[in-house]
Amino acid sequence: MFTIDSFVLHVTDINASKDFYAQTFQCEPKVLSPTFVALDFASNVSITLKQSSALTLSSDVTDGGTELSIPVADKSTFDARFEEWRAQGVEFAQQPEESVFGWNFVTLDPDGHRVRVFTHQ
Template sequence: MTASVVSIVYVNDAPAAARFYNDLLGLSPTLETPEYITFNLGSGAELALWSGQFEGLSPEVPRTSEVCLAISGGRPDQINAIFKQWQSKGVTILHKPHDEGFGLTFLAADPDGNRIRVAPKD
């Protein structure tokens, strides 16, 4: 069986969210419909942005998951450089770089309040 992992993030406006993630990740969408847009992350992994599934989705809705961008190498200088780049773009930062059991990490949010963690790859 061949399978890929698709992480679906629910958003209010898929095209607007795609512009945010395009700017953040430097990737272009691989599939675009008015309500569902995907980005190929490589190695059988995709990020999908899906609108129309939750009416009135707002940043106040509690989030129980997060997208984690695992950085190859994951040295502190790499994590800090991404943090500074995102900060300069005006990305909402929820938790500045700090040490966890797996290394240096920080937590951000997209315009819909979905959590995005940057951490070292295992």
């Protein structure tokens, strides 16, 4: 079985993305180089940000297009997270709604990567 260490998001502006994730997830980013930042905001995986103009091996994939799914324990935690992020001015692609897998909402980072927060309760 494999273990996932991190997910790498290609970003246009490393500093704008670093600030977004640091503020939204209230974590301290680790600047590994001027074009590479790591964020440990989950207990078992990190998100790393890589400046797309500095990729080695270059990529034709444009920025955005990734979705991070983040579960929360219950509806009250879900509602609190939504209100907290709304007060911070986070951009929402989807307001809270109930679906077949529970309640969820979707935010967008500066490059259009989606961050979905959900709860089954």
